Amino acid sequence: MSTLKLPNTLLHDQADACLARWVAQLQPDPKPSVQVDASALLEFDSSALAVLLGLRRLVLSQGGSVQITGMPPRLSELASLYGVLDLLQQA
Template identity: 35%
Template sequence: MLKLPPRLRLDNAPEEWARLEGALRAELAQVGNAAGRGITLDASGLNDFDSAALSLLLSALRLCGQDGWQLTLQQAPRELRELARVYALEHLFWPDVAAPAEMA
């Protein structure tokens, strides 16, 4: 299981993305032939973040989705879930949440 860093803000997001992207690519290659095409990302240690965390998570989601992999985010702080909700992105990371209704 891959882990998010404790701090994920605009000033350190590029280097954290470089680290996470490398780890995701290695994980995808390592388990590429395994059953259940899913990657789990542990967010339990994340305690200092801003909206850059969502950008990084969207990039991770896109990377995994390119080849049909599913990214699961576990143990996310309540504040991260709330931030995702504010940006109407919560359903992308937690499939049990309904997608927002289409605007008419």
């Protein structure tokens, strides 16, 4: 299982680079099993959700699985507001 960590800050300006870094790390694995540790995330906007959903889409398309742990309450609330919390919890 690959473990990826969200940074302390994940705003719009950092989102593409964060997802690209993760995609590069996962390319060699044909059926990735990924755990994302979100516990360090302090400053974020909806781009953090876009990164998590992008990773989920990629991993699921390869037949893998994603588990998100340590999701801060504010991120859970934002995901609920956008209607994607269930997607992230069952990823």
